[in-house]
Amino acid sequence: xxxxxxxxxxxxxxxxxxxxxxxxxxxxxxxxxxxxxxxxxxxxxxxxxxxxxxxxxxxxxxxxxxxxxxxxxxxxxxxxxxxxxxxxxxxxxxxxxxxxxxxxxxxxxxxxxxxxxxxxxxxxxxxxxxxxxxxxxxxxxxxxxxxxxxxxxxxxxxxxxxxxxxxxxxxxxxxxxxxxxxxxxxxxxxxxxxxxxxxxxxxxxxxxxxxxxxxxxxxxxxxxxxxxxxxxxxxxxxxxxxxxxxxxxxxxxxxxxxxxxxxxxxxxxxxxxxxxxxxxxxxxxxxxxxxxxxxxxxxxxxxxxxxxxxxxxxxxxxxxxxxxxxxxxxxxxxxxxxxxxxxxxxxxxxxxxxxxxxxxxxxxxxxxxxxxxxxxxxxxxxxxxxxxxxxxxxxxxxxxxxxxxxxxxxxxxxxxxxxxxxxxxxxxxxxxxxxxxxxxxxxxxxxxxxxxxxxxxxxxxxxxxxxxxxxxxxxxxxxxxxxxxxxxxxxxx
Amino acid sequence: xxxxxxxxxxxxxxxxxxxxxxxxxxxxxxxxxxxxxxxxxxxxxxxxxxxxxxxxxxxxxxxxxxxxxxxxxxxxxxxxxxxxxxxxxxxxxxxxxxxxxxxxxxxxxxxxxxxxxxxxxxxxxxxxxxxxxxxxxxxxxxxxxxxxxxxxxxxxxxxxxxxxxxxxxxxxxxxxxxxxxxxxxxxxxxxxxxxxxxxxxxxxxxxxxxxxxxxxxxxxxxxxxxxxxxxxxxxxxxxxxxxxxxxxxxxxxxxxxxxxxxxxxxxxxxxxxxxxxxxxxxxxxxxxxxxxxxxxxxxxxxxxxxxxxxxxxxxxxxxxxxxxxxxxxxxxxxxxxxxxxxxxxxxxxxxxxxxxxxxxxxxxxxxxxxxxxxxxxxxxxxxxxxxxxxxxxxxxxxxxxxxxxxxxxxxxxxxxxxxxxxxxxxxxxxxxxxxxxxxxxxxxxx
Numbered sequence: 001x002x003x004x005x006x007x008x009x010x011x012x013x014x015x016x017x018x019x020x021x022x023x024x025x026x027x028x029x030x031x032x033x034x035x036x037x038x039x040x041x042x043x044x045x046x047x048x049x050x051x052x053x054x055x056x057x058x059x060x061x062x063x064x065x066x067x068x069x070x071x072x073x074x075x076x077x078x079x080x081x082x083x084x085x086x087x088x089x090x091x092x093x094x095x096x097x098x099x100x101x102x103x104x105x106x107x108x109x110x111x112x113x114x115x116x117x118x119x120x121x122x123x124x125x126x127x128x129x130x131x132x133x134x135x136x137x138x139x140x141x142x143x144x145x146x147x148x149x150x151x152x153x154x155x156x157x158x159x160x161x162x163x164x165x166x167x168x169x170x171x172x173x174x175x176x177x178x179x180x181x182x183x184x185x186x187x188x189x190x191x192x193x194x195x196x197x198x199x200x201x202x203x204x205x206x207x208x209x210x211x212x213x214x215x216x217x218x219x220x221x222x223x224x225x226x227x228x229x230x231x232x233x234x235x236x237x238x239x240x241x242x243x244x245x246x247x248x249x250x251x252x253x254x255x256x257x258x259x260x261x262x263x264x265x266x267x268x269x270x271x272x273x274x275x276x277x278x279x280x281x282x283x284x285x286x287x288x289x290x291x292x293x294x295x296x297x298x299x300x301x302x303x304x305x306x307x308x309x310x311x312x313x314x315x316x317x318x319x320x321x322x323x324x325x326x327x328x329x330x331x332x333x334x335x336x337x338x339x340x341x342x343x344x345x346x347x348x349x350x351x352x353x354x355x356x357x358x359x360x361x362x363x364x365x366x367x368x369x370x371x372x373x374x375x376x377x378x379x380x381x382x383x384x385x386x387x388x389x390x391x392x393x394x395x396x397x398x399x400x401x402x403x404x405x406x407x408x409x410x411x412x413x414x415x416x417x418x419x420x421x422x423x424x425x426x427x428x429x430x431x432x433x434x435x436x437x438x439x440x441x442x443x444x445x446x447x448x449x450x451x452x453x454x455x456x457x458x459x460x461x462x463x464x465x466x467x468x469x470x471x472x473x474x475x476x477x478x479x480x481x482x483x484x485x486x487x488x489x490x491x492x493x
Numbered sequence: 494x495x496x497x498x499x500x501x502x503x504x505x506x507x508x509x510x511x512x513x514x515x516x517x518x519x520x521x522x523x524x525x526x527x528x529x530x531x532x533x534x535x536x537x538x539x540x541x542x543x544x545x546x547x548x549x550x551x552x553x554x555x556x557x558x559x560x561x562x563x564x565x566x567x568x569x570x571x572x573x574x575x576x577x578x579x580x581x582x583x584x585x586x587x588x589x590x591x592x593x594x595x596x597x598x599x600x601x602x603x604x605x606x607x608x609x610x611x612x613x614x615x616x617x618x619x620x621x622x623x624x625x626x627x628x629x630x631x632x633x634x635x636x637x638x639x640x641x642x643x644x645x646x647x648x649x650x651x652x653x654x655x656x657x658x659x660x661x662x663x664x665x666x667x668x669x670x671x672x673x674x675x676x677x678x679x680x681x682x683x684x685x686x687x688x689x690x691x692x693x694x695x696x697x698x699x700x701x702x703x704x705x706x707x708x709x710x711x712x713x714x715x716x717x718x719x720x721x722x723x724x725x726x727x728x729x730x731x732x733x734x735x736x737x738x739x740x741x742x743x744x745x746x747x748x749x750x751x752x753x754x755x756x757x758x759x760x761x762x763x764x765x766x767x768x769x770x771x772x773x774x775x776x777x778x779x780x781x782x783x784x785x786x787x788x789x790x791x792x793x794x795x796x797x798x799x800x801x802x803x804x805x806x807x808x809x810x811x812x813x814x815x816x817x818x819x820x821x822x823x824x825x826x827x828x829x830x831x832x833x834x835x836x837x838x839x840x841x842x843x844x845x846x847x848x849x850x851x852x853x854x855x856x857x858x859x860x861x862x863x864x865x866x867x868x869x870x871x872x873x874x875x876x877x878x879x880x881x882x883x884x885x886x887x888x889x890x891x892x893x894x895x896x897x898x899x900x901x902x903x904x905x906x907x908x909x910x911x912x913x914x915x916x917x918x919x920x921x922x923x924x925x926x927x928x929x930x931x932x933x934x935x936x937x938x939x
Contacts, residue, residue: 046822051587055579056558056820059572062543074614075539079562092540099614100528100535103622133582141585155743159822193744196865278531280636280675281668284856284874365541402861404893406872411893411939413870415862433863437893437939468529468638468666469541469919 015168015178017081018063022170025067025090030097032068032110034171036322037061038364041164043129047140048157050148055133062364065093071107072100077365109349113325115174120319122181123312124215128162131216136160139224140188146228147190152236154198158188158224161209161462162216163474167322175324183315183474184218185211185460188228192235199238199432201231201417205256206399211460211474212313234418237430244419244434246490250394250448251436252387252483257416258377259459259477260400265440266298266305267375267475269409270332271358272341274370276350282468284407287440288338293351298338299444302482304378305333307342309357314374314476315460318360322368325357332375336444342370362471369467374458374476380450384481387449389425395489396420396427396481397434413437419489436489443484451480495522495544497657500647504546507569508651512577513550515592518649519779519819521545524610525642527919528617532670533625533634538614544645547819548576554589555580558819593802593812595781597654601774604660609685610643612663617641624694628669633698637666640919641685648781656777662918667693668875669701674888676700677853677875679722681773681916681924700853700876704888708879712892714934716849716906718842718880723852723873724832724927725915727898728763730860730869732827736765736789737815738804739824745864747899751795757902759793760835765827767814771926772829773916782814784829793903799825828923835908835928842907842931844883849931850892851878851885866897870938895938907931 018037025033039061046053062079063086074097076089101107140158147156163183170176186209189202204210204222212218253261269286273279288296309327311317318327323345330340342358343351347370359368388396402415419434420427456478464473500520508518522544529537546569547560557579561572617639628635641663648656664681665688678696680688719727731747740746747756767775767784778784780802788796800808801816804824815825843851853876862868870893877889909929916924 044820048822049587052555052584054558054820054822055556055582056560057575057579058560058820059568060545060562062562073536073538075537077539077541077543079543080564089540096538096540096614099618100538103618103625104534106534133579137582137584191743191745198745198865276531277636277670278536280531280670281529281638281666365543367537367539402859402870404857404859404870404872406891406893407856407874411872411891413893413895413939415859435862468537469525469527470921 014081018168018170021086021090022172026172028094030067030069030094030172032172034066034169034324035063036361036364037063037168039166040363043162045136045140046157046159047137047144049155050141050144052137060363064361064364064366065089066367067093067097068108068110069094069097070101072097072104073108074100075367108346110346111349113173113345116177116320116324118177118319120179122213122317124182126216127182128184128216129164139219143188143224143228146225147188147232150232150236152192152194152239153190153232154193155191156188159209160186160219161211169322169324171324177320177324179319181213182215183211184214184216185209186219186222188224190232190235192239194239197239199235201235202399203227203231205459206401206417208462211315211462212458213315213317214313238418238432241430241432244431244490248486248488250391250483250485251487251489252391252394252396252481254398254481255455255457255479256459257397257400257414258479258482260403260414262305262375262377262477262479263372263461264403264405265409265412266332267372270341271370272343272347275341276347279466283466287408287410292338294337294339296338297336297445298333298441299336300447301335302380302447302450303333303336303444306331306376306378307358307373308376309373311374311376311458311476311478313458314478315474316373316476321357321359322361323355323359325355328356330356342372344370360473362473366471369471371466371473372464372475374478376478377450377480377482379453379456379480381452382449384451384455387451387483388422388427391422391483392424394422395434396422397436410440412440434489436487438487443487446485446487447482448485449483451482456480495645497655500649500655500657503564504649505653507573508649510550510573510577513552513580515551516651517549517592517781519547520647522645523642525640526612526614527638527640528614528621529638530621531636533628535618535621546572548573549592549819550576550580551590551592552580554586555582555584556590588807590803593780593782594652595648595650595654595656598656598776598783600657601776604683604774606661606684609641609661609663609683612641612685620690624690627694628698631698631702633669633671633701636668636670638919639665646775648777648779650781654781656781658776660773663688664916664918665690665693667697669697671701672705674701674704675875676704677722681914681918703878703885704876707888707890709890710892712937712939714936716846717932717935718846718849718851719930719932720853721913721915721927721929722854724930725925726855726858727869728830728832728925728927730858731867731898732830734860734864735867736799736827737825738798738800738808741798742804742807746798747865747867748795748798752797753794755793756795756899757790757793758905760905760908761790761793761902762788762833763790763830764788765799765815765830767829769829769831769926771831771912771914773924775828778814778816779818780816782812782816784814787813799827801825830925832927834910834912837907837909839909839911839929842909842929843880845907846880846883849880850889851880853877867899868897870895892937893939894936896936901932901935904933905930906933
């Protein structure tokens, strides 16, 4: 009780400091300013080959000051809440903006927005930070035990991650927004090996934790032990599986691979800052140039892609973005036609539209950027079983293994952990080392079916990179499996 | 400013906690000032200053890790408490862990320039104004970044030892764009005056202007000239998938069971050395151990992997000082990678090409396709040219390669005498010093 009370006092004091900082900023003649105080807590647990690999707990806290002066931006930040240092950082942000203004030949257009006073907390049932570490570790050890039952499983890893982020945002327009997010997730993998033949299977996703805005109840829902046996057996089976044949064929991608496909070939190119060239030096540009808006056939009529920052459980959900604009659900692709970008207050002026609220910063010391919220492939009408039954000859590709796409987001190549042969509407043998490669508009143009709501799932990716200095963002994708015709697939070369 | 005295006064007493068998503290602080620009306008302009204090505590063979970015005494003590609580959990332990003893290493004072560490926004803007003006005359616009700042790394042991390293850093990345073409140049140094900004601007602009006439080649095998930025990306992926001891233990590394055996051509020698002056020197690792020079590939033969104290024990090797961040589950990695130089000059390499593709840099390489062969895929970007009879004939539209880097390294025709230090402090720690390579029959797939 005493501990909770002291946290509450610190929080009240921090908020008072942030309000006072904004008051000072407004007196300095800035065009616009916002301040974000962010506190992040991350707990990570990992068991590797039946041994604890990592138990760590991280807390990170500070404030970021963004100012617009004379039509140019400046940003400064700090983690020490001392008056003298805060004053210094306010002066620095203003100085940086004025320097930019002096050499920039164009001024930033930044339309005013109404002030907002709001408080928001993401939903959860069980606070994961209040669940005993013993309980979490037992879950991971038991998963490892199940995976390691077969000697050909060379290593097994099981991991849990929990995040708690609180944000307090104020701006010179009078907004005061407090938001709190709890996220939980995990994954496990089994690696089977015989000499240089090494095959991996993962659940529910590969390379990192699958996360949701949820509490510990989501870890129970993931039910690692229930899936461990299948994952282990599939890894073993792949050791003896033939290589995926090289051919142009029909492919069905599972839900997670679809999430990656949407992420790389729709989410990123629809970011308006990329389109306008802001990310040329790092992430790249976009093939979705301004002339394509509302005219370009991005995919077949089956393809409906939305950006939904209100999606329940999605890690790209929030009430307000880091510019104080309310979360929205927008259509990016409607029946295959490209219809909107992800935008900010500044970039939306290029389109003579209002921001659709996608500005987010990884933490207090980062500038907000246009980021994917939850970019979703809307479900179709048929079930996955019906789509498979309707496929004469093809491949069902599951669980991402490798990914690569060019800087304009056109030429891509993905690999998955496993491919299942489809013959006359039935899943047959497994293939190892599958890849598929294509070009974005051709690929989406050949989408012949999207599975229905029964297999629609909210995926959460914790590591979307963008910006310089680089920022890693949590983004969501709700997808179901989908089918594509005449796609080049085959084995790695 | 965080000094060795501050570390001794504030953090050493915490490292000497009586509630653990051993403890160590890792302190990392970075101050960056970044002018980021696009279309010759500064659009993201910032100062970022932060630190992380990691506590690693050992109890009965178990390690607990906690960190905070606060240097407030109360918050530091709270973080230590959290680490202790994690280490005190009653868990079954298969392999007992340890925190190694380390000896202090000599600090390198010459790597710090006060002017570079604290160069103000106005000075950076002045530099950029000159670069932008130069481009304007030729119809070229610039995107990229110019940054400066400083970094401090320290490791403090419960025995009272402190390793402390402070250095200044600066870098510039330029993408010159115009009429659908782009050209790349980048450089990093401890001293902002040694970035050679005029040369960088010239290189980026020349590449951009050479790219105005573009043709497309069909996917096939072509000889390639890979410039240092492209070579560094391949070697960083080798580092990621195979140089570290964890990947050897997991049997996924191309070094696994290959020690002393040929895995590339004899022209290839790659090592990691924390004290190599052609990289951003990091004299000790995150366990405080001296970063030793380790040959990963020597004259084409597989060397030993990079280890920390834990993986060295598991592989029955000696630790060679390559521990990563305390909570990094990826295992040891190299932060100072060097590929040894060859004899040919860059100009001779280009002049020797009857028909070859010159690659300035790659984009979005992925090396998870087959880690035993180091099979990777990726795209070319920002300056891909067809060289015929030693002369650039035209620019090429970007192409995808899918290639085993080990097999490609068996087909090296030339390694350049000149090398470049490739580092990007806005992306992360680590640097590589690499030459230009001429490789025969590089596999482009789409």
